[in-house]
Amino acid sequence: MYLTKKTYIKPDMKLGGLFFENPYLLLMMEHFNLDFVVNDKTIEKVCQESSINSNIFVDIANLYNGFNDLDAKKYTKTDILTIVNFLKNSHNYYKEEKYPEIQSLINKILKLNETREIKLISKFFGEYFNEVIDHLDYEDQVAFPYFLNLLEDGRNIPKGKDYSAKIYSDHHTDIETKLMELKTLLLRHIPLGKDRSLRRRLIISLFELDYDLNIHYLIEESALTPLIEKIENGFKK
Numbered sequence: 552m553y554l555t556k557k558t559y560i561k562p563d564m565k566l567g568g569l570f571f572e573n574p575y576l577l578l579m580m581e582h583f584n585l586d587f588v589v590n591d592k593t594i595e596k597v598c599q600e601s602s603i604n605s606n607i608f609v610d611i612a613n614l615y616n617g618f619n620d621l622d623a624k625k626y627t628k629t630d631i632l633t634i635v636n637f638l639k640n641s642h643n644y645y646k647e648e649k650y651p652e653i654q655s656l657i658n659k660i661l662k663l664n665e666t667r668e669i670k671l672i673s674k675f676f677g678e679y680f681n682e683v684i685d686h687l688d689y690e691d692q693v694a695f696p697y698f699l700n701l702l703e704d705g706r707n708i709p710k711g712k713d714y715s716a717k718i719y720s721d722h723h724t725d726i727e728t729k730l731m732e733l734k735t736l737l738l739r740h741i742p743l744g745k746d747r748s749l750r751r752r753l754i755i756s757l758f759e760l761d762y763d764l765n766i767h768y769l770i771e772e773s774a775l776t777p778l779i780e781k782i783e784n785g786f787k788k
Contacts, residue, residue, distance in 0.1 A: 557616035562595040562605045569612070578763065579615050582640045583608070583633075604630050607774070611637070614766045621769060623777035631702050631782075634775050635695050641767050642687045649760050650680055656753040660746045668741045672733070679729050694719045698775070701782055716779035719771075727768065730761050 557573055558564075566589045570576050580587040589597055594612070598605040606625045613620055657673050697714045734757050737750065 557618075559618055560594070560609055560612045560616060562598070562609055563593055565591055566594050566597055567591065573616055575615050575759075575762070576612060578644070579612060581644065582637045584636065584640055603633055606630075607633060610774075611766070611770065614769060619769060619773075621773035623774055623781070626774060626778060628702065628778065628782060631698060631775065631778055634770060634778075635698055638767060638770065638775070639691060639695065641763065642691060644763070645760070646684065646687060649756070649763075650683070653753065653756050653760065654680070656749055656756060660749050660753065663745045663749070672736060672741070675733060675736075679733065682729075698779055701779065716776045716783060719776060719779070727761065727764055730757065730764070733757060734761070 558569060560569065567587075570587060577587050583601075583603065585597070585601055592600075594609060595605050597603075598608050604627065607630050610620050610622075610625070653676065657669075657676055661669050661673055693714070697719075734754060737754050737757075
């Protein structure tokens with residue numbers, strides 16, 4: 552097996568073969584709510600069958616392969632629903648799969664090493680997790696309903712709901728920085744005990760979470776927010 556740079560993805564490529572190069576694209580397919588058994592279909596064909604704009608699909612796939620070509624000018628108003636559903640599915644992944652997995656690993660390490668440092672790690676992650684849940688719930692309950700309502704008809708926004716894309720962007724919390732602090736503590740400052748295997752699995756899981764969260768953030772800032780601002784500006788004219 553040879554380590555290679557990831558492929559720059561294009562619509563005419565066969566999707567199935569790309570999973571062997573980057574298995575994280577399987578997670579992307581889940582976020583799109585798509586089956587990853589696609590036989591010999593091209594990306595264009597998969598997108599046509601799923602009523603997904605191939606531009607947004609390819610650009611997000613390239614994010615997972617390390618290329619950032621997000622440009623809201625290429626997307627349409629109808630892509631907002633696709634993007635919101637993608638982000639909501641990613642929220643479910645964080646809350647129902649990734650965070651419980653990380654918490655379970657921390658609990659197992661704590662049983663083997665009931666040291667002050669590990670207890671602080673557990674406390675730090677618990678506080679971080681609560682902050683992330685608040686952030687995700689805010690998006691699910693406030694931001695996304697506003698976006699979808701605006702998509703249907705901006706004039707039907709409920710009275711008293713003084714909200715905008717700018718408020719959404721300003722509300723972003725710095726959850727990525729705290730995740731980096733947690734990884735740094737585990738890699739550089741806490742001595743290894745009887746938990747090397749668990750520690751490795753925990754750190755890798757944190758890197759996987761960080762990887763997907765960064766993509767999540769880029770989609771919000773470079774695709775969703777500009778699209779919403781464009782609609783808002785249109786209603787102001």
